[in-house]
Each structure stands twice: as structure tokens, then as C-alpha cells.
Amino acid sequence: MSNFKKHHKLHSKLLISITLCITLTLLVSTTVYYFYYIRVEKEQAFEANHSSLALRSREVINMTSIAQSLAFQMYRSSTLSKLLYYPKPNVYDETAAMSELNNYLNSMPYIESIYVYNPKSDTFYIASSRGQNGLFSKKELADTDIIRVLDHYQDYKPFTPIPRTYPLLSASDSVAGADQASTDITAYTYLCYDAINSNEAMNSAVIVNVSATWMNKEMATNPTSGGTAYILDDQGRLLSGATLADESLNEKEQLWLHTRVKKQETGYFVEDFHGKRSLISYTSQDGLGWQYISVTPYESVIKMASVIRNAMLLIAVVIALAGFVASWLLSRMLYTPIGQIVVHMNSLESEKRNSMYTIRQNILRNIIRGVHLLPAGEEPERLRELGITFQFDKDYRLVLLRIDEYARWQSERGPDLLPYKFAMMNIASEICGQTYQVEAVDIDEDSVLLMLNILDPAEHTDTVLLETLLRQIREACLEYLKLSISLTYSAIASQSERLHLLYRQVQEASMHRFFQGHGCIIDAQNTIEAHAQNAYVYASEKEKKLLDTLLSGHTEDAHGMFKDLLMHMEKYSFSVVQVAISRLMMSVNHAIQHMSERNGFAPESIPELPSAYQLETAQELIEQYQLVFDHVRSSLLEKRNTKQERLVRQINERIEQAYADPDFCLNQIAEELDMSPIYVSRLYKQQTMSTIVDVIQQLRIRKACELLEQTDWSVADVAEQTGFASSSYFHRMFKRSLGVTPTDFRRSKANAQ
Incomplete structure (x- = not known):
């Protein structure tokens, strides 16, 4: 009874200690995972917010380019220029200009409205999808905020969007319009103006209002994280991403906005915003000087981590309670002395030491390799004692099973690979056991050898049954072990002294897996006999052609030649093929190294050149060299593109220098470059999407505009100074490019001043 109590206390303490250790480990791991998940979820929320904000930034910048192109196009329009510069355009000009404005508006659904402002007549010409349309004076204008913008236009960077809100209709409109006057329009306003004069007064202006509703499709709330977006514009205002209204901030919020966000690189932090703990994600300044900010409630960010923490704590409590109960119950049963367990373990260890398996495998390996020879027609007594029943003096054949992709399996499985080989031996013995007397031997690291005693005389003339069984072995290993194997079978022999010769033949034939690929079944006798009839002569001429093609930069053709040259070796003995492959690879590798040195490729950029001994099949070798050839081709292409860019820059510099020469043309440039x-x-x-002739012509017109505006030279003198052969040709080209004659252009510039 005292012995029972003794063991009862021992096992009770043991189980309680284990339970406490498990519970403590779970609590510690829960704490670690909790803080780790919080960090991961903050990173994920930041990445989601940053992607949305970066997309919005790109949209605004793209829209800026569109608005800039539209404004320039309107300034170049001869119809709209009358609204911009004429003090009192006639009704027909106004009608045509308003029609053109409405065409712009209708073709671009994201534009809310377009204003054309003429300070001389103090008139706004408005085309709008809703609200005011037509001609309005400043007093009649509902959008009074635009007057403030125009009065202080120097405060705004050119073509930087101005987020603002303006009323749809003025209060003085009709009753129906007054009902809608409470509706405000949020828009991004792009201001383009002409203020080229001595007092910098505005001569004209084009205002494009882009719908904020259209541009804010991705901006207001991030559906992935629940964050709310804001804009910090170039004026230092924090605006709501949805309404473009100024966001009111307290002193603490103003502080972190100016110290931790404004003009800082992309990042995030956790801080209070409007009284709620939040994750603040922000971008760096874009090309417009804007930053985008996303505010996500911190509770939604760490929601999943909190759920995991609570679940793990509950599990820890349940494990602790269950462990204490189990300790009390099991300790009453587990009182068997530890000594009995030790005795049983010693017995198992003794049985393991006395096992004959290892000895039997070693003896069979020595016999197969020819280290130990058996007397002909005699079965030694020791073999029977070890359980070796294979009859060496009866008809037999050998089958070699080789594991495909052995290097990868060895790195992944390591010591666990040995049970897979035992499983292969069991599968092969089970499938072949009903037809043959089988002995399976673990022969090499990647190989298993089957020794099959022939029971059916038909085997001497027909291998259909054998190949069917080998396919079953291959498919079973692939299905149950996820292991691909290649199989090679020998001819039939009946003398024990031929065993090691037959093994060498099978081993040599199995090397032709290199050409036939993984999972192949090889007839060793046919393979060896076929190859013995072919005397190999190394294809030196083909190799030279391959190297010349590679060195000339035609990597695709070179790869095809490499593949043909490699596969041409299939019909020869593999011992000879190995030497030929090594020579071919050494030549190709030297050629690639020579190309790298000649073209100045960085040594570290060259992919590691493969070795034939590291690869099991020709296809793998071909694919590896495909990667190397592709890298060489891309490196050559990159260098070629750099050379072309340098040539384009040289041409542009030459055009800038010689545009004033009437005889300057494409042929002269080509002659100087010694090219066609x-x-x-x-x-x-x-490279530029423009022709050289067009670029020369555009440069001459631009220079002519400068001379017409800045000098009082005659048109003929301007034509001569800018490379035009005659004033009539200059007159025709100028009008074709700008829509006006040189004289009209000079007059319009003089009137504008």
C-alpha cells in the first residue's frame, strides 16, 4: 500500500508539472504572438492604406496633365482666343466659342465645368454640366470663390489643383434655382492664365473644374481597412478626402501633423485623432507637393489579434483545468515501476542489436559488387542462416531503381530519406513477389537493386510482363511516396560469377536517364549493344558554329544549336558522352565568360553556370543554359538601348546647333554620324516617336516666334535667321503650325502687351 502511495505521488507531481509547463508555454507564446500579430496587422493595414493613397496620388497627377493639355489646347484655339483677348467679341464669335467649350465638356465626363475669363470685358464664359451656363459678370457669378482665387493667383503654383467647394446657383436666381442653391459642388480647380506683361496683371484665364466625386472614387473610405482619407495640400491645409472641407484639428493633432507627417517620407504611427486612438498612415510629397493621409481606427486594426489572444487564453485555462483533473485520475492508475519500463527498453535494444538485417544487406552488397565471390553451383550455409533465399545458380535478372531528383530530396528530407528507401523496397517486393523470388538490396545512396529469380520460362523471350510490373512499381512510388523513380533491367543470367558484371551493365545503362528523362524504363542489354555499334566522333565543326553564333549575340540560335548538339550524343556510350558533355559545357562557359568581359557585364550579374554532374537529365541542363543565354541576351539588349539613347541625345544636340542652316537636313546628320x-x-x-524633319521644323518655328516677339526684325530676316530658305516658305510653314501668319502673330503679341 505504501508503494502504491509512493508511485501515486510521483506520477501526480509529474503530470501536474507537465500541465503547468504546457499552460505557461501557451501563455508566453500567446503574449508573443499577440504583439507579433499586432505588428503584422499594422503593417498590413499600412500597406493597404498606402496602396490606396498612392493610387489616388497618381490619379490626381494624371488629371493635372490632362487639365494642362486641355488648357493649352484652348489657348491655341483661334475660336476661344477671341473670348480670351477681345474686349467685345461679336455674338457669332461667342456662340462658336461656347459651342466649342460645350464640346470639350461633353467629351470629358469627369469635368464639372470650364470657365473662360476675360479681364478686359470682366466677363466669365461658363460651360457647365449643371448650374450656371453662359456669359456672366462678376456680380452675377454664383462661384464667388473663383474671384478670390483669381485675385490672388500668385499664391498658387501653376497647374496645381486647388481643392474647393462652390455653390451650384446664386441666391438671386429663380425660385427653382434657389431651391438648388444650397447644393454645393466639390471640385479640383486647375488655373491656367496669361500674365505676361510688365505689371504681371492677368490678361486672361482658363479655369477647369474637375469633379471631386469622380476623382474620389478610391479616396474616401478604404474598404480593406476602414480608414478615412485626407489630403494635406501644398497650402498646408488638411482636407477631407470625401468633401474637400477643411478639417479642424486641436493643438495636439496640429503638432503631430507638422512634426511627424508634413514633408516626411512615407510611414505610419499610432496617435489620437478626434478623440479616438487611430493608425495614421501617410505618403511622402508627390510632384504636386501634396501628401495623402489615411486614419484607421486602431480597434479595427487589432481586432483579429484580440480575438486570437482571448481564444488562446481560454484554451490555456481549459488545458490547465483538464490537466489537473487528468493528473488526479491518471496518477491513481500509473503506478507501474519505472524499472519495468527500463527492462523493456533494454530488451528492445538487445533485439535491435541482434537483428540480421544489416549483416544480410552488407553481404549482398559485397556479392553484387564483386568483393565477395560465390563458388559456382554452391549456396553457402551462412547465406541460409541469414535468411538469404536467392538462388544464384538459377536464372535471374537485376532491376536497378534510382530515385529521381535525389539531391533535392536529400536536402528536403535529410535523415528521413532512409524510410522512403525501405518503403520502395517493400513496394517492389510486394508487386514482384507473386511472379518472382525477390531479394531487395539498398545498393547506393540513390539506388535500390532488385534481384529476381526467373520462374516463368517465357521471360527469356518476352519482357512485357516485367515492364508492366516495373510501371506498377513506378506508379505506386509516385502515388504513395510522392517519389519519382527510374528503372533499368538487365538481361537474364544464371552464373553467380556474372552477377557483378551484370550489375555494372545495369548501372552504366541507368546513366542514360540523362537523355530519356525521369521515370524512364531502360533495357540495359539493348542500350549497351546499340551504343557499342556507334563510334563517337566529337562534332568540332558544330561546336565552332555554336560558339561563333553565341559570340555574335544570337543567343536563341545558339541555344537551339546547344540543344541539338547535346541530344545528338544520346546514341553513344555514356562514359564517352560524359567527356563530350564536359568539353561542350567548358567551351560554352568560356565563351560566356569572354562575352561578359568583352561587353563589361558585372561579374555578379552572371547567373551561376551549371555543371553536368549537378543535373540528372539533359532537359534540366538545357533549361539551365536557357536561363544563362536569356540573361546574356537581355544584358546585350540593355547595352544596345543605352547606346541608342546616347545617339538620340547627340542628334538633338546637333539639331540645336545647326537649325539656322537652311541646308541642314537628315542626310547631313547621317553623314556626320557615318550611318545610313x-x-x-x-x-x-x-526612340522619340517623332521624325528628325519634324523636330527641326518645330525648333525653327519656336525660335521664329521668339524673334517675332522680342525683336523688330522683318519677317524675311526672321526667316533667314531661323533656317528657312525663303520668306514665302516660312510664311506657309508658320501658318500651318500655329494657324496664323507671322505678321498676325507679332500683332497679337503687341496688342496683348
Whole structure:
């Protein structure tokens, strides 16, 4: 009874200690995971917010480019220029100009309205999708905020969007309009103006109002994290992403906005916002000087981590309670002396030491490799004692099973690979056991050898049954072990002294897996006999052609030649093929190294060149060299593109220098570069999307505009100074490019001043 109590206390303490350790480990791991998940979830929320904000930034910048192009196009329009510069345009000009404005508005659904302002007539010409349309004076204008913007236009950067809100209709409109006057329009306003004069007074202005509703599709609330977006514009205002209204901030919020967000690189932090703990994500300044901010409630960020923490704590409590109860119950039963367990373990260890399996495998390996020879027609007594029943003096054949992709399996499985080989031996013995007397031997690291005693005389002339069984072995290993194997079978022999010769033949034939691929079944006798009839002569001429093609930069053709040259070796003995493959790879590797040194490739950028001994199949070798050839091709292409960019820059510099020469043309440029005019023209257009002739013409027109505006030279003198052969040709080209004659252009500029 005292012995029972003794063991009862021992096991009770043991189980309680284990339970406490498990519970404590769970609590510690829960704490660690909780803080880790919080960090991960903050990173995920930041990445989601940052992606949304960056998308919005790109949209605003793209819209800025569109608005800028539209404004420039309107300034170049001869119809709209009359509204911009004429003090009193006639009704027909106004009608045509308003029609053109409405065409712009209808073709661009994201534009809320377009204003054309003429300070000389103090008139706004408005085309709008809703609200005021037509001609309005400042007093009649509902959008009074735009007057403030125009009066202080120097405060705004050119073509930087101005987020603002303005009323749909003025209060003085009709009753129906007054009912709608409470509706405000939120828009991003783009201001384009002409203020080229001595007092910097505005001569004209084009205002494009882009709908904030259209641009805020991705802005207001991030559906992934529940964050609310804000804009910190170039004026230092924090605006709501949805309404563009100024956001009111307390002193603490103003402080972190100016010290931790404004003009800082992209990042995030946790801080109070409007009285609620929040995750503040922000971007760095974009090209407009704007920053985008997302505010996500911190509770929603860590919601999942809190759920996991509570669940783990509950599990820890349940485990602790269950462990204490189990300790009390099991301690009453587990009182068997530890000594009995030790005795049983010693017995198992003794049985393991006395096992004959290892000895039997070693003896069979020595016999197969020819280290130990058996007397012909005699079965030694020791073999029977070890349980080896294979009859060496009867008809037999060998089957070699090789594990495919052995290096990968060895790195992934390590010591666990040995049970897989035992499983292979069991599967093969089970499938072949009903037809043959089987002995399975673990012969090499990646190989298992089957020794099959022939029971059916038909085997001497027909291998259909054998190959069917080998396919079953292959499919079973693939299905149950997820292991691909290649199989090689020998001819039939009946002398024990031929065993090791037959093994060498099978081993040599199995090397042709290199050409036939993983999962192949190889007839060793046919393979060896076929190869013995072919005397191999190394294809030196093909190798030279391959290297010349590779060095000339035609990597795709070189890869095809490499593949053909490699696969041509399939019909020869593999011992000879190995030497040929090594020579071929060494030559190709030297050629690649030479190309790298000649073209100045960085040594670390060259992929590691493969070795034939590291790869099991020709296809793997071909694919590895495909990667190397592709890298060489991309490196050559990158270097070629750099050379072309340098050539385009050289052409542009030459155009800038010689545009005033009437005889300057494409042929002269090509002659100076010692190149074909057709090649120079095609290359320049591919790189710049413009022809050289057009670029020369545009530069001459631009220079002529400067001289017409800044000097009092005659039109003929301007034409001569800018490279035009005659004043009539200059007159025709100028009008075709700008829509006005040189004289009219000079007069319009003089009137504007």
C-alpha cells in the first residue's frame, strides 16, 4: 500500500508539472504572438492604406496633365482666343466659342465645368454640366470663390489643383434655382492664365473644374481597412478626402501633423485623432507637393489579434483545468515501476542489436559488387542462416531503381530519406513477389537493386510482363511516396560469377536517364549493344558554329544549336558522352565568360553556370543554359538601348546647333554620324516617336516666334535667321503650325502687351 502511495505521488507531481509547463508555454507564446500579430496587422493595414493613397496620388497627377493639355489646347484655339483677348467679341464669335467649350465638356465626363475669363470685358464664359451656363459678370457669378482665387493667383503654383467647394446657383436666381442653391459642388480647380506683361496683371484665364466625386472614387473610405482619407495640400491645409472641407484639428493633432507627417517620407504611427486612438498612415510629397493621409481606427486594426489572444487564453485555462483533473485520475492508475519500463527498453535494444538485417544487406552488397565471390553451383550455409533465399545458380535478372531528383530530396528530407528507401523496397517486393523470388538490396545512396529469380520460362523471350510490373512499381512510388523513380533491367543470367558484371551493365545503362528523362524504363542489354555499334566522333565543326553564333549575340540560335548538339550524343556510350558533355559545357562557359568581359557585364550579374554532374537529365541542363543565354541576351539588349539613347541625345544636340542652316537636313546628320539616313531616321523615331524633319521644323518655328516677339526684325530676316530658305516658305510653314501668319502673330503679341 505504501508503494502504491509512493508511485501515486510521483506520477501526480509529474503530470501536474507537465500541465503547468504546457499552460505557461501557451501563455508566453500567446503574449508573443499577440504583439507579433499586432505588428503584422499594422503593417498590413499600412500597406493597404498606402496602396490606396498612392493610387489616388497618381490619379490626381494624371488629371493635372490632362487639365494642362486641355488648357493649352484652348489657348491655341483661334475660336476661344477671341473670348480670351477681345474686349467685345461679336455674338457669332461667342456662340462658336461656347459651342466649342460645350464640346470639350461633353467629351470629358469627369469635368464639372470650364470657365473662360476675360479681364478686359470682366466677363466669365461658363460651360457647365449643371448650374450656371453662359456669359456672366462678376456680380452675377454664383462661384464667388473663383474671384478670390483669381485675385490672388500668385499664391498658387501653376497647374496645381486647388481643392474647393462652390455653390451650384446664386441666391438671386429663380425660385427653382434657389431651391438648388444650397447644393454645393466639390471640385479640383486647375488655373491656367496669361500674365505676361510688365505689371504681371492677368490678361486672361482658363479655369477647369474637375469633379471631386469622380476623382474620389478610391479616396474616401478604404474598404480593406476602414480608414478615412485626407489630403494635406501644398497650402498646408488638411482636407477631407470625401468633401474637400477643411478639417479642424486641436493643438495636439496640429503638432503631430507638422512634426511627424508634413514633408516626411512615407510611414505610419499610432496617435489620437478626434478623440479616438487611430493608425495614421501617410505618403511622402508627390510632384504636386501634396501628401495623402489615411486614419484607421486602431480597434479595427487589432481586432483579429484580440480575438486570437482571448481564444488562446481560454484554451490555456481549459488545458490547465483538464490537466489537473487528468493528473488526479491518471496518477491513481500509473503506478507501474519505472524499472519495468527500463527492462523493456533494454530488451528492445538487445533485439535491435541482434537483428540480421544489416549483416544480410552488407553481404549482398559485397556479392553484387564483386568483393565477395560465390563458388559456382554452391549456396553457402551462412547465406541460409541469414535468411538469404536467392538462388544464384538459377536464372535471374537485376532491376536497378534510382530515385529521381535525389539531391533535392536529400536536402528536403535529410535523415528521413532512409524510410522512403525501405518503403520502395517493400513496394517492389510486394508487386514482384507473386511472379518472382525477390531479394531487395539498398545498393547506393540513390539506388535500390532488385534481384529476381526467373520462374516463368517465357521471360527469356518476352519482357512485357516485367515492364508492366516495373510501371506498377513506378506508379505506386509516385502515388504513395510522392517519389519519382527510374528503372533499368538487365538481361537474364544464371552464373553467380556474372552477377557483378551484370550489375555494372545495369548501372552504366541507368546513366542514360540523362537523355530519356525521369521515370524512364531502360533495357540495359539493348542500350549497351546499340551504343557499342556507334563510334563517337566529337562534332568540332558544330561546336565552332555554336560558339561563333553565341559570340555574335544570337543567343536563341545558339541555344537551339546547344540543344541539338547535346541530344545528338544520346546514341553513344555514356562514359564517352560524359567527356563530350564536359568539353561542350567548358567551351560554352568560356565563351560566356569572354562575352561578359568583352561587353563589361558585372561579374555578379552572371547567373551561376551549371555543371553536368549537378543535373540528372539533359532537359534540366538545357533549361539551365536557357536561363544563362536569356540573361546574356537581355544584358546585350540593355547595352544596345543605352547606346541608342546616347545617339538620340547627340542628334538633338546637333539639331540645336545647326537649325539656322537652311541646308541642314537628315542626310547631313547621317553623314556626320557615318550611318545610313534610313537607319538614323528609323532609330530616332523609335526612340522619340517623332521624325528628325519634324523636330527641326518645330525648333525653327519656336525660335521664329521668339524673334517675332522680342525683336523688330522683318519677317524675311526672321526667316533667314531661323533656317528657312525663303520668306514665302516660312510664311506657309508658320501658318500651318500655329494657324496664323507671322505678321498676325507679332500683332497679337503687341496688342496683348
